[in-house]
Amino acid sequence: MALSHAIMTALLEDDMSGYELAKAFDISLGLFWRASHQQIYQELHKLADRGWLQCETVAQAGKPDKIVYALTQAGRDAMAEWVLGNSRVQEGKDDLYVKLYNLSEANAAHLAVEIGQRREQMMQRLYLYEKIRRRHYADPDALPVRRKGVYLALLAGIRQGEHFLAWCDEAQAMLGDIG
Amino acid sequence: MALSHAIMTALLEDDMSGYELAKAFDISLGLFWRASHQQIYQELHKLADRGWLQCETVAQAGKPDKIVYALTQAGRDAMAEWVLGNSRVQEGKDDLYVKLYNLSEANAAHLAVEIGQRREQMMQRLYLYEKIRRRHYADPDALPVRRKGVYLALLAGIRQGEHFLAWCDEAQAMLGDIG
DNA sequence: TGGATTTATGCAATTTATTGCATATTTGAT
DNA sequence: ATCAAATATGCAATAAATTGCATAAATCCA
Numbered sequence: 009m010a011l012s013h014a015i016m017t018a019l020l021e022d023d024m025s026g027y028e029l030a031k032a033f034d035i036s037l038g039l040f041w042r043a044s045h046q047q048i049y050q051e052l053h054k055l056a057d058r059g060w061l062q063c064e065t066v067a068q069a070g071k072p073d074k075i076v077y078a079l080t081q082a083g084r085d086a087m088a089e090w091v092l093g094n095s096r097v098q099e100g101k102d103d104l105y106v107k108l109y110n111l112s113e114a115n116a117a118h119l120a121v122e123i124g125q126r127r128e129q130m131m132q133r134l135y136l137y138e139k140i141r142r143r144h145y146a147d148p149d150a151l152p153v154r155r156k157g158v159y160l161a162l163l164a165g166i167r168q169g170e171h172f173l174a175w176c177d178e179a180q181a182m183l184g185d186i187g
Numbered sequence: 188m189a190l191s192h193a194i195m196t197a198l199l200e201d202d203m204s205g206y207e208l209a210k211a212f213d214i215s216l217g218l219f220w221r222a223s224h225q226q227i228y229q230e231l232h233k234l235a236d237r238g239w240l241q242c243e244t245v246a247q248a249g250k251p252d253k254i255v256y257a258l259t260q261a262g263r264d265a266m267a268e269w270v271l272g273n274s275r276v277q278e279g280k281d282d283l284y285v286k287l288y289n290l291s292e293a294n295a296a297h298l299a300v301e302i303g304q305r306r307e308q309m310m311q312r313l314y315l316y317e318k319i320r321r322r323h324y325a326d327p328d329a330l331p332v333r334r335k336g337v338y339l340a341l342l343a344g345i346r347q348g349e350h351f352l353a354w355c356d357e358a359q360a361m362l363g364d365i366g
Numbered sequence: 367t368g369g370a371t372t373t374a375t376g377c378a379a380t381t382t383a384t385t386g387c388a389t390a391t392t393t394g395a396t
Numbered sequence: 397a398t399c400a401a402a403t404a405t406g407c408a409a410t411a412a413a414t415t416g417c418a419t420a421a422a423t424c425c426a
Contacts, residue, residue: 010282011382017288027404040284047383049406072391072404091286091294095301100279103189105219105343107270109196111336115270119336122274153365157290157298160358164284164351171350172343179339186332190412206374226413228376251374251421 010096011051014041016060016079016087020154025066025074026052035136039165052077060086108179116187120180127176134169137162189275190230193220195239195258195266199333204245204253205231214315218344231256239265287358295366299359306355313348316341 018024018032029052030045032038043051055061060083066076079087104126107119145151145159197203197211208231209224211217222230234240239262245255258266283305286298324330324338 010280010285013282014285017285020288025404026406037285037288040278041280042278044384045404046385046406049404053406068392068403070392071402074404087289088291088293091289092297095282095286097283097305098280099219099221101189101220101277103192103274104276105340106189106193106196106216107274108336108340109199109216109333110266110270111333111339112267113332114267116332118271126274126276148361153292153295154288154290156361156365157287160290160354160361161284161287163357164354167350167354168347171346175339175343175346178342182327182335182339185328186335204374205376223414224374225376225415228374232376247373247422249422250372253374 011041011043011047012055012060013087013090014043015048015051015055016083019061019077019079019083020087023076023078025076027074029077036140039133039137040161055083059083111183111186113186116183120183120187123176123179123183127173127180130169130172130176134166134173137166137169141166190220190222190226191234191239192266192269193222194227194230194234195262198240198256198258198262199266202255202257204255206253208256215319218312218316219340234262238262290362290365292365295362299362299366302355302358302362306352306359309348309351309355313345313352316345316348320345 014033014037015029018029018037024032026045026049029048030043033041033043033048052061052063056063056077060080061077062080063075063077065073067073104119104122107115107122111119141159141162145155145162148156148159151159193212193216194208197208197216203211205224205228208227209222212220212222212227231240231242235242235256239259240256241259242254242256244252246252283298283301286294286301290298320338320341324334324341327335327338330338
C-alpha cells in the first residue's frame with residue numbers, strides 16, 4: 009500500500025489535517041496520486057495507530073476544529089527505508105484510449121468533444137503547475153537536495169501534460185476528418 | 188467498472204480465450220490497461236453471465252483445451268452505448284515520483300538506479316510499439332476508421348514513452364550530481 | 367519415467383478504492 | 397431566523413485489484 013507513503017510524503021514539510029491533505033492531493037502531489045477524503049481519513053487513523061503519525065486537535069477561529077497530523081520519528085524512519093525499496097508502477101487506466109479502439113462514424117464527434125474537455129482540464133492544471141514551477145523552481149540547480157526531487161517530479165508532470173495537449177490537437181484534427 | 192470494456196474492446200476483432208487476452212493486455216492494449224489473469228477470468232465469467240459474451244470450449248493439438256470468448260450482439264450494442272458516455276480517468280499512481288519528493292543524499296543513488304531500470308523497461312516497450320506502428324500504421328490517413336482510433340491511442344502511448352525516456356536522462360543527470 | 371516449462375483455468379483471502387451517506391461548526395447572505 | 401456554502405470528519409457497503417495458492421494437460425529434455 010502506498011497511499012500511506014504519499015500521505016507521509018505530503019507531511020514531510022508541513023503538518024496537516026485530513027482536510028488540508030485532501031486539498032494538497034488536488035494540487036502539488038495530485039499529478040502523481042489521487043485520493044478521496046474518505047480514503048485519506050481512514051489511512052490517517054491507521055498510520056496514527058501504527059505510530060507513524062501523531063495527531064493533535066487544533067481549535068481555529070471562525071472554523072470547526074481540525075485534527076492536525078505530524079510525522080513521528082518512527083514515521084520518518086519508515087519513509088527513509090521505503091524509498092530504498094523497489095517501486096511499483098500502477099499504470100494509469102484511461103477509458104478514453106480504450107474508447108478510441110472503438111472509433112466509428114457514430115462516435116467520432118463525441119470522442120472529439122471528450123478530448124476537447126480533457127484538453128481544457130489539462131490546460132488548467134498545467135497553468136497551475138507552471139506557475140508553481142516559475143515561482144519556486146526557477147533555478148533548479150540552486151535548490152536544496154530534497155527540493156530537486158520535487159522539481160524532477162514536477163517536471164515529469166509538466167512534460168507529460170504538454171505532450172498530452174499536443175496529442176489532443178492531433179487527435180482532434182484526425183477525428184474532425186471523420187465525423 | 189471498465190475492465191469489462193477493455194476486455195470487450197480486445198474482442199472486437201478477434202475471439203480470444205482468457206489466456207490469450209491476458210497476453211494481449213501485455214502488448215497492444217497494455218499501454219492503457221493492465222489486468223492480471225485472475226481478474227480477466229473472473230470478468231469473463233461475469234460478462235458471459237450478463238450475455239455480452241458467449242463462450243465455447245476449443246480443443247487444441249498439443250495444448251490443453253481453451254475456452255474462447257466472443258462478443259454477442261448485445262455486447263456490441265452495450266459497447267456502442269458505452270463509448271458515448273463520459274470517460275473516467277484513473278490517474279496513474281507511481282511510487283517513483285512520490286519517492287522523488289523524499290530525495291536525499293542517502294537515496295539519490297538508489298533512485299538513479301530505479302530510474303535506469305524504468306528507462307530500460309520503457310525502451311523495450313517502445314521498441315515493440317514502434318514496430319507495430321511501422322508495420323501496421325505507417326500511413327495513418329489511409330487507415331479505415333476504427334484503425335485510426337487505434338492509431339491515435341498508440342501514438343499517445345509512444346509519445347508518452349518517448350517523453351519519459353527524455354525525462355529519465357534529465358533526472359539521472361541531476362541525481363548524478365547529488366549521489 | 368521423472369522433472370521443468372508452457373499453456374490454460376480457476377478459487378479464496380486480503381487490501382484498496384469508490385460510492386453513498388451522515389454529521390457538525392462557522393460564516394455570510396437573504 | 398433561516399438557508400446555503402465552506403470547513404471538517406467520519407461510517408458502511410460495495411466494487412475492484414492484488415496476492416497467494418491450486419490444478420491440470422501437454423511438451424521437451426535428460
